Amino acid sequence: MVISSSTSSISKPKTALIIIILIIISTATTSFADNTAITTTCTSIHQQNSSISTCNYVKSTTGCNPKGYINYLQLYYCNFSSFPQLGFVLLLIWLVILFYILSNTASEYFCPAVEHLSNSLNLSPAIAGTTLLPLGNGSTDVFSSIIAFTSSADGGDIGLNSVLGGSIFVSTVVVGVLSLLITYRRKIVVIDKPNFIRDVVFLLVTLTNLLVIIIIGEISLCASVLFISTYIIYIFLVCYMHFISKKKHNSIHDSVIEDEDDYAVRIPLLRSIDDEEKVVHSAEKVVHYEEEDVQYNKKRGKMKFVCYVMKLPVYLPRRLTIPVITKERWSKGFLVISVVLAPIMVAVIWNTKEGNLGLKASLVTYFVVASIGVALGTCTYAFTSSTIPPQKWLVFWYASGFLMSVTWTYVTCNELVSLLESLGNIIGMNPSIIGLTILAWGNSIGDLAANMALAMYGGPDGTQIAMSGCYAGPLFNVLFGLGFSLVFVSWSKYPATYVIPEDPNLCETIGFLMAGLLWALVILTKREMRLDHTLGGGLLAIYFCFLFIKLSRAIGLLG
Template sequence: MASSTSIPQPKKLSLFINISFLFLLCLSLITTYLHPNNLDLPNHPKSNSISSANILSEDIKSVNGCKDLHQHADYKSRCLYVKTHTGCNPKGYIHYLKIFYCSLGKFPILGHAAVLLWLIVLFYLLGNTAANYFCSSLESLSNILKLSPTIAGVTLLSLGNGASDVFSSIVAFTKSADGDVGLNSVLGGAFFVSSIVVGVISILISPHQVSVDEASFVRDVIFFLFSLSSLLAIIVIGRINLWGALSFLAIYFVYVGTVSVSQIYRRNKNLAASKYLPVVQSFDDLADGTASIPLLGYVDDDKPVSNANLKTGLHDDQEQNYWFFYLGKLIYILELPLYLPRRLTIPVVSEERWSKPYAVISVALAPILLAALCNTQREDLSSRGKLVTYMTAVLIGLILSNLAYVTTNKCSPPKECLFPWLVGGFLMSVAWTYITAEELVGLLESYGSILGISPSILGLTVLAWGNSLNDLIANATMAVKGGTDGAQIAISGCYAGPMFNTLVGVGTSLVLSSWFEYPSPYAIPTDHSLYETIGFLMGGLLWALVILPKKGMKLDRYMGSGLVAIYLCFLFVRLARLLFF
């Protein structure tokens, strides 16, 4: 049993993330201000391998990406290359290649460590924003809109769990020259969840001989296979118009309708039998109101620790009280850099987190953040247009903040007109998720250039694993501790979630991309490894579809080991292709 004086595990993670962020911030300031010459182009000496004049004359005109970076011998010439080559410009807000080769060129190990730490921080921001802001708004909106638990389960639950995948896909398609990063991240995440997560769950609960509902399982897997077949056809054709993209997206709404019909049939059948067992069999049973819809996410370690919470449960020893008091203050200060920007721009109206000062400030600053995001997305916007956008945002923020100040009280969140607050919180959560996903995709593309490998490989592995780690932890925990009910919900989520990411994430990306190209069709990125990924993914689904009914729908080690083996074979093939071909 853990000692009462130990720091909770989620708080340790939050402490590590925030210390990493502060370290990276200090490192950035030091490299910028103590070594300003590293960022000045004229101070770079000539490279031994190629002259500065040649780099300038060749690379300013080049639009072939950053593929020739490793043809330069030392970090100085690479620094000059990334500054003058337009293909090396960042897709996000930070120029990682310039920092790596110009600011940290003499210390490559420190550069790699900084990139990996920042990658962890971005993954944390994605998951933490989804869990503590995005999912909270979705749950409240579901209650206000009076959605049935079934519809909420296959829409809002999946959206809450797959927000990072959806927005990473949209960013990769709309902001990146290589849209295959988005395809690989979504398909890689879907493969990881439907193989590794389902496999781990099957192995862990094998001794308990837990069965899952056959009708729901078969329905979800068949729809998933049909979705992948449709995506494969799109990739083979190589282009898609707006109507085709809308049709692909509409498959998910057909799935939602099918789930609703099956739920109604099941409920009527139960009523006719006049015998109801309050056991959750699938997402369908959630409609009967016997189970709540858990939006699986990270533990709420985003909220600063109050002094009262720190003192609760401590020993009577006065020295320990003082120790934990100051430790709480330290953790609170370390959390502020990641906590405050989101808290000051995302309206929160939950009972336990209500604060009138934060609410008033958030509705004032939210329009300004949206204006900044809009201005960064439009490269052709003039300075005058940007100024008008900011002034309009400031005016809207002032009006909203005054209304919030007048219509709210200090003790509790508003009870009336709650819908605008929730919509505002939802939109700002989307904005922060989009900003973080955009930066994450930009970081992976830059790190791919640093390592000399295709960014799509990083999307298939690092991005997919990072976005799916939450599913592994949450679903496995639910299956092990929740008994038959928990196992059923976990398995259903392992197929409904990836299907949502594939249809809605890729579908929305295709709709937006084809809309920008309208009336011309949108050309699908050519990446032949996608055939391989989809083939292995469909193989894992077919394995589960064949083996599980033969086992009486009982999850066991045989099925789980087969799914894990299929995924490991896929990784071996991809790594072998990367290393030897």
């Protein structure tokens, strides 16, 4: 299967701009998980003498507070103190459920939303991979980086490490796993060469600029503005390449249509008769197979019902809050309810995570949001059909589904990270190792699940979108996340310069990240842009070398 990038032109630029703004606003209301090393820990949790003292320690220590919505340490050490084995097993079961919710949300909601939204906006796979996917996967990282830079004295070091750590995971592990998975499925996927080289070169240039800033040790307001302006140049280049490739595509398409017309005239009559006989024969086989399928489905009926009941608690909350207007899953009732509940869910998430609005402000917020939801639900009920999905305002519906699937993805990711951190504390892992492994992996699970689902289930252009997102996402995080953070902190120091926190490991992280990019650039260009095991294996080897050095330094094997 050969993936080509450009399909059609970008229309409705104002609508696209509105969608981008809505994406940023929506993802800002999701939970801002701290994608960084642990600043306050539960290191003394295993030094308590009794189960009662351990429970009191968990309740009173700030470092034991959950990053998500459930206090897993309190459940384990207080509620299941008499049955710790049972508590640990239940946490593992919940871990599996969270992984399922994450992967299923990506495949069933996020991927179709990206595909339909990009089609409605007439975005090519390359444009969708460099806009929608980075915004969906990376917006929370951007906000986390800005908050880290502006909230504490050592926030600059935390923000730099969080963005760079996530970037190296996405550009090595995610791309490596995608390549190995495609090779295992014996698929031949060819990535668009100009778009790939553009993304990798821009990311290399950006990392080089960042490396220079770190070596200098300070940055001014003017330099920070120049740093972030690189992303504007990148977007202009993406649009220019899209229009050029679209023009070539249209000329090729016109010539193909002329050839097809000539060929249709030359088709002999006898061939069409033979084709009809083959169709009749195939129809007889289909009827025979359908009779066998009916008998087989009867035997599986009970098993399907049991699976449906088990999945209902996981399926129903997402179905009631994520608008879906595809023909295969169309339901007017679900759409009306989801339009009503979606704004309320976002408000609950925001108020729960922030928690400082006060009772009156919270009530006013809920009343306003609920009123908006009811008004939208009323309009949806009045102007939609019970038999067919909406045919107008498709961008609004697809954007709503995209935003809510992003919200669910990151809510699940935050809860997953919180659970993984709690399991690490229960096992007794070193906090620095938890930050390097469990938290780093947990914070990037959303990117891995979304990109893998797009590559496997996103249609013929899914792999191109996923691969573009694997490089456009880190570029978005570095230029937007670090860029805006540097602008904010340098603005606050103006006319003085902002001093970059000293961390010799930052240069090491950037070096490994650039090594992964160069490996992908060399291997793909030599192998005619085909994803294979050489690319995937090399990228995973680079990441494991990086991880080995980090872990060795954390446990004292390296200085």
